[in-house]
Amino acid sequence: MKKDKAQNQTAVKEDKKEIIRRKFQGVVESNKMDKTVLVRVDSVKIHPKYKKRYVRSKKYKVHDEKNQMKEGDKVVFVECRPLSKDKRWRVIYG
Numbered sequence: 069m070k071k072d073k074a075q076n077q078t079a080v081k082e083d084k085k086e087i088i089r090r091k092f093q094g095v096v097e098s099n100k101m102d103k104t105v106l107v108r109v110d111s112v113k114i115h116p117k118y119k120k121r122y123v124r125s126k127k128y129k130v131h132d133e134k135n136q137m138k139e140g141d142k143v144v145f146v147e148c149r150p151l152s153k154d155k156r157w158r159v160i161y162g
Contacts, residue, residue, distance in 0.1 A: 081128050084152065089146045089147040089148070090147045091144065091146045091147075091160075092107075092128070092144070092146075093109070093144045093145075094107040094109035094110070094141060094142075094143060095107065095110065095139065095143070096137050096139050096141065096143055097127060097139065098137075099132070099137055099139055101129075102134060102135070103116045103131060103132055103133060104129055104130065104134055104155060105130050105132045105137045105143070105159070106128070106129060107127065107128050107130045107143055107145065107157075108125050108126070108127050109125065109126050109127075109128065110123050110124070110125045111123070111124050111125075111126075112124075120138075122125070128145070129152075129157070130143065130145045130155070130157040130158065130159055131148050131155055131157065131158040132150060133158070133159070137159065142158045144159075145157045145158060145160060
């Protein structure tokens with residue numbers, strides 16, 4: 069009995085938990101920094117009272133390891149560990 073419980077507990081510990089990462093796509097605004105690009109992400113919001121659609125944009129500093137992104141490129145990026153004070157995102161190539 070005790071062996072079965074011990075085996076069951078180790079099996080549970082070995083199962084890896086899947087990390088949920090946020091994923092965005094946007095347009096490169098600036099690539100003047102080394103291995104970092106500034107990406108603008110636009111989202112459409114609807115006003116709760118007037119029901120009018122409007123565009124909200126936010127800029128993210130994204131890590132570009134290969135330094136290959138240029139201004140105007142469409143980029144997909146995901147959340148990662150903090151790389152600097154402001155940089156918590158990295159580019160997905162492909």
